[in-house]
Amino acid sequence: MPIAYSPGLARFEDVCGPEEAEAFLDWVRSDPRPRVDLSPGASPHAALLQVLLAARPDLATPPDDPFLAAILADLPVSPDPDGSAAAPPPSPTSNRALVS
Amino acid sequence: MSTEDSDLLRAFVLESRDLIADASESLLSLEREPVNRQAMQRLFRAMHTLKGASGLFDMAPYTRLLHHAEDLLSGLEARGEQLAPDIATTLLECLDAASGWTDGLEARGALPADAEGLAAALLSRLAAPTSKAAVAREAGSAPAGREPAWVRDLDPASRLAMETAAAGRPLHCITYRPDENAFFRGEDPLRLVLQVPDLLHVKAVTDEPWPELSALDPFQCRLVFQAVSAADAGDLEHHFRYVVDQIAWHSTGGPGSPVAEEGPVAELLDPAAADGSAATNDGAKAAPDTRQARAPVSMLRVEQGRVDLLMNLVGEIVVIKNSIPYLARRIEHGEATPRQLARELREREAQLHRVAEDLQAAIMAVRMMPMSTVFQRFPRLVRDTAQRLGKAVELIVDGETIEADKNVVEGLAEPLIHMVRNSLDHGLEPPAERVAAGKPAAGRLWLSARQDNESIIVTLRDDGRGIDPDRVRARAVERGILAPDQALALSEADAVQLVFAPGFSTAEAVSDLSGRGVGMDAVRTSVERMGGHVALRSAKGAGSTVTLTLPLSMAMSQIVIVEAGGGQIFGVPMGLVAETLKIPVGSLKTIQGREAFVLRDEVVPLRHLNAIMDLPAKANAADRSILVIRTGTELVGLAVDRICDSMKTIVKPMEGPLAIIRGFVGTTLLGDGRVLFVIDPRELM
Incomplete structure (x- = not known):
């Protein structure tokens, strides 16, 4: 799976195609503090870029491609997800519990 | 080139021929009826598809030419203008070029060496209206000749950095506005932008602010990319070759001296700016040229059913x-x-x-x-030829849906072209002469096909001046085809047939269209080679009609089996046999030392197959079995020992060393395994 979702973090790996866009948009909309990790070598499709630009989630790190980084320059970078580094197994209920 | 590539290329060659034909046809209907919106749309679609398909291959001139032709059309459409005749002519020439390049692709897998030059020449003729269209299209975002706003707004420090990085090379500022549906076509605009050669700056923006996430359609592309590159103009052009229509482009010269250039069109047309592209194309061309030329593959497209x-x-x-x-x-x-x-x-x-x-x-x-495969070229041919001759001609085509064997249909193209040119050149009069003769100023040409049993009959009729039998007689004598008294003895209808004689041409001056002295003789030869025959009727002042009768199919032929030389059998193609007769020996006549007989008041010479084949003559019999053979317009009797049977079979032409033997159509196998030689009596007699 090119995008690995866990509460509060979506990790892009390798080539992420346009077919991921819908799921990613849903995740960004439902997650209260969405943060995106563009791991080195991750290459999002323009459809995903649109969601990134429209939703402006935090970035874990700037992407390693300087030009992709330039395009995403307006997105805030937050290396640490409010202290809780390791995310528990994903489940909608636990997700909500964490926030409340 | 891998197999898939060559399969793809072959498919492209086939498809593009259809598209070119379709586009030409639409152009011609537009010329007749400039307001025909349907034709305009068809033309546009054909051009668009052709451009898209050509983009799959590395042939920049092809894609570029069609791209600008398409641009020009969309400009006309947008401004609600009609197609001017000179533009139509230029577009037809573009299609000709594309057609020629397609042939080159099929034969050598590459565009011909002069493609780049030809494309440049045609582009410069398309240019004037195109740049207007381009301006209209890009108004609002990047007016041609001026920097787009985002370039001016670049932060001076980063601008300086880019100019330093460019080290004196011109900077190209590209605004890339991907099509809304780009994602559905499998494009990834982001990847395309990130891979721009010598990229110095990139930014993604939108025309309108992003909507609420709940209203965001991730699959509709709203991105606009702004990029600056120091790469070669040609390289950039190549990089964006599939999305040329979505790119606006501005170039600045060296540091601090912005040079206004005119948007994409000027960039492509300017030879200096295109230097780079020429270089890349040369590189691309060099490789395919080393490949050996391939013989064009004859393809057949077949309905699935x-x-x-x-x-x-x-x-x-x-x-x-x-x-x-x-x-x-x-x-x-x-x-x-x-x-x-x-x-x-x-x-x-x-x-x-x-x-x-x-x-x-x-x-x-x-x-x-279908006959339409050969008929479809004629509207164009007639139009161009008539224009060149200063004549007005209306072509009426009928029977395009009639089907015949592929070889017959393909073989018809050449004789028909000759005939049509003849009619246009010699048959139809100039408008003034027609009006004086009480005819409508525009000459009319009817081209039709119909099926008659196992034959297909193609007729070309014109309402021109017809053939003057006296002039034909005079010319035949002058050319030494006939003696003066022989010529005078001919009936008017027979005199007209002299145009089929080898080396005959009635045109006063040899024009560049027809009248090279091969005309109708060549028509007759090629039609007869296909097992058909030609008939010509003409009425002075009222026009001529040429009728070609051809077998529907050449794959199977009906043959008559005859016996000669005491038990040897031969086949004779049924198409050549007008009738079979049995004549008592007493009714045969001898005229000037040669045998002949009378058939319906006509004297028909008689030859013996035994004598021709050097076979023993048959012992005296009471009557002769005769095949009446049609040779051109004349009949000749061929006496055989016995007429046995007729059969439908596939005649295989002679091959290898036997191919040089004249007088035989080929061979076929009989049910008992014997080989039957099928003779061509016209060559034997």
Whole structure:
């Protein structure tokens, strides 16, 4: 799976195609503090870029491609997800519990 | 080139020919009816598809030319303007160029060496209206000749950094506005932008702010990319070759000296700016040229249903085949009487016979092509030729849907072109002469096809001046084809037929269109080679009609089997046999020392097959069996020992060392395995 979702973090790996866009948009909309990790070598499709630009989630790190980084320059970078580094197994209920 | 690539190229060659034909046809209807919106749309679609398809291959001139032709059309459409005649002519020339390049692609897998030059010449003629269209299209975002706003707004520090990085090379500022539906076409605009060569700056923006996430459609592309690159103009052009229409482009010269250039069109047209592209194209061309030239592959496109039918028939054959081992076992075990077995064998034969007939019909259907494949080129040919001759001509085509064997249809193209040119050149008068003769100023040319039993009849009729029998007689004498008294003895209808004589041409001056002294003679030769014949009727002042009668199919032919030389058998193509006769020896006449007989008040010379083939003559018989053979417009009798039978068969032409033997059409196998020679009596006599 090119995008690995866990509460509060979506990790892009390798080539992420346009077919991921819908799921990613849903995740960004439902997650209260969405943060995106563009791991080195991750290459999002323009459809995903649109969601990134429209939703402006935090970035874990700037992407390693300087030009992709330039395009995403307006997105805030937050290396640490409010202290809780390791995310528990994903489940909608636990997700909500964490926030409340 | 890998196999898939060459398959793809072959498919492109086929498809592009259809598209070019379609576009030409639409252009011609637009010329007649400039307000025909449907034709405009068809033309636009054809050009668009052609451009898109050409983009799959590395052939920049092809794609570029069509791109600008398409641009020009969309500009006209947007401004609600009509197609001017000179633009139509230029567009037709573009299609000609594309057509020529397609042939080059098929033969050598690459565009011809002069493609770049030809494209540049045509582009410069398309340019004037195009740049207007381009301006109209890009108004609002990047007016041509001025920097787009985002370039001016670049932060001076980063601008300086870019100019430093460019080290004196011109900077190209590109605004890339991907099509809304780009994602559905499998494009990834982001990747395309990130891979721009020598990229110095990139930014993604939108025309309108992003909507609420709940209203965001991630699959509709709203991105606009702004990029600056120091790469070569040609490289950039190549990089964006599939999305040329979505790019606006501005170039600045060296540091601090912005040079205004005119948007994408000027960039492409300016030879200096295009230097780079020429270089890349040279590189691309060099590789394919080293490949050996391939002979064009003759392709056949077949309706799916026809192939399915073949498949079913193959299934039936397999069923019949499977019943044979069973029959063999029964014979082995002596389970049935010979009589029963013979009956069963005959049953199988009957089944096989039916399937074989069906298979034959099915495979013939596969080879059938509509006449439109050859007719479709004529509207264009007539238009161009008439224009060149200063004549007005209306072409009326009928029977395009009639189907005939592929070889017949393809073989018709050349004689028909000759005939049409002849009619335009010699037949139809200039408008003034027509009006003086009380005819409408525009000449009319009817081209039609119809089916008649096993033949296809193609007729070309014009309402021109017709053929003057006196002039034809005079010319035939002048050319030494006939003696003056022979010429005078000919009836008017017969005199007209002299135009088919080899080396005859009535045109006063040899024009560049026809009248090279090959005209109608060449027509007759090529039609007869296909097993057909030509007839010409003409009325002075009222026009001429040329009728070509051709076999529907050349794959199967009907032959008459005759016996000669005491028991040897030969085949004669049925198409050449006008009739068969039995004449008492007493009724034969001798005229000027040669045998002849009278058939319906006409004297027909008689030749003996035995004498021609140097076979022993038949012992005296009371009467002669005669095949009346049609040779051109004349009849000749061919005496044989016996006329046996007729059969439908596939005649194989002579091959290898035998191919040089004249007088034979080919050979076929008889049911008992004997080889039957099929003679061509016209060559023998």
